[in-house]
Amino acid sequence: MQLTDVSSWLVWILPLVSSVFVPLIAKFSAKARNYFVILIGAVTAFLAFTLIPAVASGAEGFINLTAPWIPGGITAGVFIDPLSVLFACLVSFFGLIIVIYSQGYMKGEANLTRYYFFMLLFIGSMIGLVISDNFLQMFIFWEMVGLCSYALISFWSNRPESVKSGNKVFLMTRIGDILLLAAIGILYASLGTFSFRETITLLPTLPTSTITTVAFLLFGGAIAKSAQLPLHTWLYSAMEAPTSVSALLHAATMVKAGIYLVARFILIAGPLVATLPLWLPSVAWVGVLTAFLGATMALYTTDIKGVLAYSTVSQLGFMMAALGSVSLAAAASLGWFASLFHMVSHAFFEGLGFLLAGGIIHALGTRDMRLMGGLRKAMPITFALAVIMIITTSGLPPFAAFFSKGLVIESLMETGTLLQVILLFAATALTFAYSLRFMKLTFLGNPSEHLKKLHVHEAPKIMLVPAGILAALCIVWGFIQPALGSFLHLEAETSLLGAFFNIETAVFAAILVPTALLIYATYFKNFSVMNAIRSDKNPVSKLLKHGYFFDDFYEKVTAKAVMVFSGGVQFVEDIGFEAFPQKFANGIVRLAGGVHKYLDTATDQFLNVVAGRTLGGASKVRTLDTLADKLLDLLAGKTLRSASKAAKATKAPRNSLQHYLAAAIIGFIMLVVLIIISIGV
Amino acid sequence: MDFVILSMVMLAIGIYGLLTQRHLLKVFVSIELVATAATLNFVMLASSASIGVGESFLILAFSTDTCVSAVILALLVIASRKYGTTDISKIVSPEPEDEEEENTEADA
Numbered sequence: 009m010q011l012t013d014v015s016s017w018l019v020w021i022l023p024l025v026s027s028v029f030v031p032l033i034a035k036f037s038a039k040a041r042n043y044f045v046i047l048i049g050a051v052t053a054f055l056a057f058t059l060i061p062a063v064a065s066g067a068e069g070f071i072n073l074t075a076p077w078i079p080g081g082i083t084a085g086v087f088i089d090p091l092s093v094l095f096a097c098l099v100s101f102f103g104l105i106i107v108i109y110s111q112g113y114m115k116g117e118a119n120l121t122r123y124y125f126f127m128l129l130f131i132g133s134m135i136g137l138v139i140s141d142n143f144l145q146m147f148i149f150w151e152m153v154g155l156c157s158y159a160l161i162s163f164w165s166n167r168p169e170s171v172k173s174g175n176k177v178f179l180m181t182r183i184g185d186i187l188l189l190a191a192i193g194i195l196y197a198s199l200g201t202f203s204f205r206e207t208i209t210l211l212p213t214l215p216t217s218t219i220t221t222v223a224f225l226l227f228g229g230a231i232a233k234s235a236q237l238p239l240h241t242w243l244y245s246a247m248e249a250p251t252s253v254s255a256l257l258h259a260a261t262m263v264k265a266g267i268y269l270v271a272r273f274i275l276i277a278g279p280l281v282a283t284l285p286l287w288l289p290s291v292a293w294v295g296v297l298t299a300f301l302g303a304t305m306a307l308y309t310t311d312i313k314g315v316l317a318y319s320t321v322s323q324l325g326f327m328m329a330a331l332g333s334v335s336l337a338a339a340a341s342l343g344w345f346a347s348l349f350h351m352v353s354h355a356f357f358e359g360l361g362f363l364l365a366g367g368i369i370h371a372l373g374t375r376d377m378r379l380m381g382g383l384r385k386a387m388p389i390t391f392a393l394a395v396i397m398i399i400t401t402s403g404l405p406p407f408a409a410f411f412s413k414g415l416v417i418e419s420l421m422e423t424g425t426l427l428q429v430i431l432l433f434a435a436t437a438l439t440f441a442y443s444l445r446f447m448k449l450t451f452l453g454n455p456s457e458h459l460k461k462l463h464v465h466e467a468p469k470i471m472l473v474p475a476g477i478l479a480a481l482c483i484v485w486g487f488i489q490p491a492l493g494s495f496l497h498l499e500a501e502t503s504l505l506g507a508f509f510n511i512e513t514a515v516f517a518a519i520l521v522p523t524a525l526l527i528y529a530t531y532f533k534n535f536s537v538m539n540a541i542r543s544d545k546n547p548v549s550k551l552l553k554h555g556y557f558f559d560d561f562y563e564k565v566t567a568k569a570v571m572v573f574s575g576g577v578q579f580v581e582d583i584g585f586e587a588f589p590q591k592f593a594n595g596i597v598r599l600a601g602g603v604h605k606y607l608d609t610a611t612d613q614f615l616n617v618v619a620g621r622t623l624g625g626a627s628k629v630r631t632l633d634t635l636a637d638k639l640l641d642l643l644a645g646k647t648l649r650s651a652s653k654a655a656k657a658t659k660a661p662r663n664s665l666q667h668y669l670a671a672a673i674i675g676f677i678m679l680v681v682l683i684i685i686s687i688g689v
Numbered sequence: 690m691d692f693v694i695l696s697m698v699m700l701a702i703g704i705y706g707l708l709t710q711r712h713l714l715k716v717f718v719s720i721e722l723v724a725t726a727a728t729l730n731f732v733m734l735a736s737s738a739s740i741g742v743g744e745s746f747l748i749l750a751f752s753t754d755t756c757v758s759a760v761i762l763a764l765l766v767i768a769s770r771k772y773g774t775t776d777i778s779k780i781v782s783p784e785p786e787d788e789e790e791e792n793t794e795a796d797a
Contacts, residue, residue, distance in 0.1 A: 078742055574708045581709045 012062040016073060016086040019055040019096060020139055023048055023103075023132030027125050034121040042111055045124045049104040052131060056100035059093045064495055072141050072205050087141035087204055090496045091275060094348060095138035095268055098355055099261045103131035105359070105474045106256040112470035113252050113366050123163055127256075130156035134261050138268055142202035143192045150188065150233075153265060154181050157257050161249040173248040180242040184232020188269075191225035194218065208276050219277070220284045226273050227291060234266025236328055237298045240321045241559045247313040247375075251366030254313060259320050259358040264351055267327050274334055274344060282335055292332025292424055299325030300431045301556060303438035307445065308552040312368065312377050315446050316361045319401065322435060323354045329432065330416040333423045342422065345498045346415035352492075353408035353485050357400040360478040364394050367467030367475070368450065377446070382455035386464035389472055391451050393479045398447050400482040402440035403516070408485035414513060415489075433515060437523040444527040637664075692733040699726035713765050713775045720761070724754055 026048045034041040062071065074085035107127060114120060130153065137149035162174030196202060198218055199210045211219065230236070235243035246258045257263070270291065274281050282288065302322030306315050327350050333343035367390050368383065369375055384391045400407040403414070417432050466472075554560060699722050706719030728750045735743025769775050 577705065578709045 011058055012071065012088065013073060015055040015058045016071070016088050016139065019052060019059070019100065020132050020136035022055065023052050023128045024136070025132075027128035027132060030125045030128060031121050034124075038120065041121065041124060045107050045128060046104070046111070048128060049100070049107040049131065052135070053097075053100040053104045056093075056096045056135065059088055059096065060495075063088055063090055063093045070205075074141065074203075077145075081200075082144065082202060083142070084145055085141035085203070086139050088139070089275075091268070091271060091348070092138045094352070094492075094496070095264070096135050098264075098352055099131060099134045099138065102256055102260045102355060102359060103127070103134075105477065106252050106260075109255070109363055109366070109471055109474040110252045112468045113370060114250060117250075119163070123160070123250075126156050126159045127253075130160070130257065130262070134265070137265060141204050143195060143204075143207075144202040147188060147192055150229075150265065151185060153262055154178065154185065154233075157181070157246070157262055160253040160257060161246050163250055163253065164248075167248070170248045173245040176245050177242045180239055181232050183239065184229040184266075187225045187232070188229030191222045191229065194222050194225070204272075204276060208278070211277060212280060216283065216285075219280065220287060223273065223277070223281075223284050223287045224290075226269060227287070227294075230266030230269045230328075231294065232266070233269070234263050234324050234328065235298075235321050236266070236294050236325065237301060238558060240298060240302065241562065243321055244309075244314055244317045247311065247317050251313065251362055251369055254316075255359045255362030255366070259316065259362050260355040263320065263324060264327075264355070267324065267331065267347065267351055270328070270331050271344060271348065274331065288332050288334060290332070292329050292420070292428060295325045295328030295330070295332055296420075296424075296428045296431045296435075297325070298322065299329060299435040300438070303435045303442065304552055305556070306442040307438060310377050311375050312365050312380070312446075312450065313362070313375055315377075315442060316358060316365060319361070319439070319442065320354075320358055322439065323350070323358065326413065326416050326432070326435070327351050327354070329424075329428065330419050333419045335423050341419075342415065342498075343419035345493060345496055346412065346419045348496065349489060349492060350409070350412035350416050353400070353412040353482070356408060356478050356481045356485055357397055360393065360397045360475055360482060361401065363471065363475040363478065364390050364397060367471050370467060370471070371464050372462060377449040379456050380450045381453045382451070383464065384451045386455075387451075387466050390467060390475075393472075393475050394447065394451060396479045396482055398443040402443045402520075403436055404520075405513075406486060408482050411486040411489050414510075414516075417516075418510070433519060436516060437519045440520055441523050441527050444524065445530075448527075692729060696726040696730040696733070699723075699729070711777050713769060713777060713780075716777060717758075717761055717765060721754075721758060724757075728754065 026044070030041060030045065033044050070087060070089035072085060072087050074083040077084035107124075110123070110127070114123060117123070133149045133152035133156065137146055137153055140146040140149060158174050158178040161177055162171050164170045192202070195207065198214055199207060201207065201210065232239045232242075243258055243263065247254055249258070277284075299322050302318050302320075302325055306318035306322060309315055309318060311317075327347045330343045330347035330350065334341045335343075368380070368387070371387065372380065374380075396407070400409045403409045413436060417429065417436070420428055420432060551557070703719045703722030703726060706715060706722065710716050710719060728747070731750070732743045732747045735746060768780060772780050774780065
């Protein structure tokens with residue numbers, strides 16, 4: 009027990025803390041950094057596996073350790089039960105595998121420090137997400153996982169497509185985050201607690217309408233994170249990430265967070281979950297439709313990682329469908345167990361698929377399957393592993409997915425409708441078909457023109473060993489089912505041997521044969537009928553090639569709607585808020601112009617007229633003045649003449665000066681008089 | 690209650706700015722408005738519920754907000770230098786490489 013107390017905390021704190029040390033250690037040497045990351049991955053995996061015995065023997069079902077976090081009754085804690093331990097072990101084990109694989113796959117890339125930092129951060133936050141004991145802590149890790157996904161998808165930040173895809177993935181998963189936050193908010197508002205343990209006891213006190221709302225909002229979060237219809241398109245875009253990242257985040261672990269959330273909610277709500285109106289059927293229907301449509305889309309994509317991405321979407325649909333078939337208390341029902349069982353086996357075979365695809369991309373430098381073909385001779389080990397992967401994916405006995413997929417369908421046969429079962433069977437047939445197509449396009453046939461130019465080599469050993477481990481697990485995992493059943497406290501009857509002989513297997517075998525024939529006719533013999541069906545003129549193939557136009561819809565309609573809305577608001581702004589002050593100002597300017605034109609000019613002209621008149625009057629006065637002057641001159645001349653005649657006097661002084669003097673003296677006198685008057689003497 | 694209304698108004702103005710403005714700095718200011726509105730909302734609700742965490746949360750939120758603003762401003766400077774414009778609509782897709790990708794996917 010002591011070990012569990014420590015390791016349940018360390019298992020997520022250790023990778024989180026040591027992720028910060030990655031850049032520090034990278035300062036010393038790149039090699040030390042790589043070894044450090046592998047060491048932390050190994051220790052984390054070890055810590056996760058030490059949790060198993062305590063849970064397997066624990067009679068009470070779960071261990072809940074808490075520590076004070078936020079004052080006001082909110083605690084941080086770990087919640088150790090079979091579900092969380094199963095996820096924690098899977099995540100840490102896969103993290104270790106991928107970190108080792110990255111040593112080969114990412115060799116020679118720039119910015120590897122950033123890559124390993126986010127890898128460790130992701131491992132830590134993903135384990136933290138599944139091991140948290142309350143919704144708040146879980147939500148924080150949920151967001152951190154999304155951040156790591158965004159950062160790792162955009163790892164090649166000099167490629168515009170990577171950056172664009174990263175943004176798209178971040179925004180699309182954001183929709184689910186908001187729904188999840190709303191669900192958590194409603195829960196906290198009505199219960200006053202975030203803790204799982206208290207929620208289990210308090211939830212039945214709530215009215216059904218509240219629980220249903222919460223359940224649907226949580227399911228919305230799961231839809232976005234687990235790439236279910238209609239938000240599945242982000243997973244295809246996420247394939248811009250390095251393949252190792254796709255294997256870890258977008259096949260094995262992060263996309264399972266939605267499955268975890270729904271499985272956890274079913275555990276928390278217990279038998280209550282069956283009473284919620286429409287909830288379980290909608291979970292099942294979304295899962296079934298996703299499984300079917302994802303498989304059809306995988307049949308048409310030419311991207312080698314695209315096949316695996318749509319395959320993941322489809323398999324996640326299987327898990328969701330199984331969760332939707334829960335009818336009894338969670339731990340006892342077959343669907344809940346089948347979902348988790350399939351979750352782990354899917355992690356193995358899809359992870360293996362991504363690791364092999366990574367090796368192929370590494371060798372060929374392209375992701376287009378039309379440029380491949382005939383790799384069987386060049387990459388024999390990869391080919392052998394791929395055969396195992398394909399057989400497991402398509403669910404052939406006796407590999408892992410045969411048992412898990414069988415259980416999924418069996419659980420739906422018990423509670424689901426006939427149409428759901430038929431769609432799931434169709435999805436398994438399609439799975440087989442796209443697996444065969446993948447095999448044919450990549451490994452069989454003749455090498456393409458592109459390949460003849462290259463010298464194709466086998467993937468390095470450090471990439472093959474992790475893939476080999478996963479392949480071995482693909483083979484073995486199916487037989488662990490009874491042990492896993494008792495670990496997860498499954499009470500329903502399952503038997504390994506029975507899986508071979510029940511009705512589900514018979515139907516499955518019966519539909520595999522025609523599917524195989526169809527694929528054989530299409531890709532191996534090139535029948536003209538099949539080629540006609542596959543041609544671009546056929547509306548169905550066009551529909552599939554565009555992924556049911558989901559992305560086009562989002563881009564054309566949603567993005568356009570936002571742009572139109574923005575344009576509308578801007579239009580209002582242009583005429584309302586920005587143009588109005590401008591028009592107002594313009595009006596004032598025009599008013600001022602008018603005032604200037606009419607009033608000012610009028611005044612000016614009035615003044616001009618007055619001035620002109622004054623000038624005219626003045627000039628008249630002046631002529632009068634000159635006339636008077638001349639008269640005076642005449643008079644003075646005569647006087648002078650008479651005076652000179654009389655006294656021969658000198659020149660007479662200028663008369664104007666006398667005038668000025670006279671005026672000055674008169675003025676001065678008047679001033680003095682005025683002063684005297686005003687003083688009042 | 691007044692503060693909730695105030696924060697709603699700030700949020701509305703921020704979103705309005707995000708929708709209409711095309712200048713990098715104006716968009717940044719709008720983002721800041723939204724962030725501040727959220728912070729204000731949190732803090733006021735915390736203080737109305739008389740939980741002491743609100744005040745400490747304020748300091749935490751402000752310091753993180755400042756760091757984020759510093760990073761955003763640095764990014765804006767780099768972006769405006771690299772693209773030689775401060776108009777957001779011109780920065781969105783400057784690379785011509787996308788078209789080549791589509792061409793290879795188109796021929797089936």
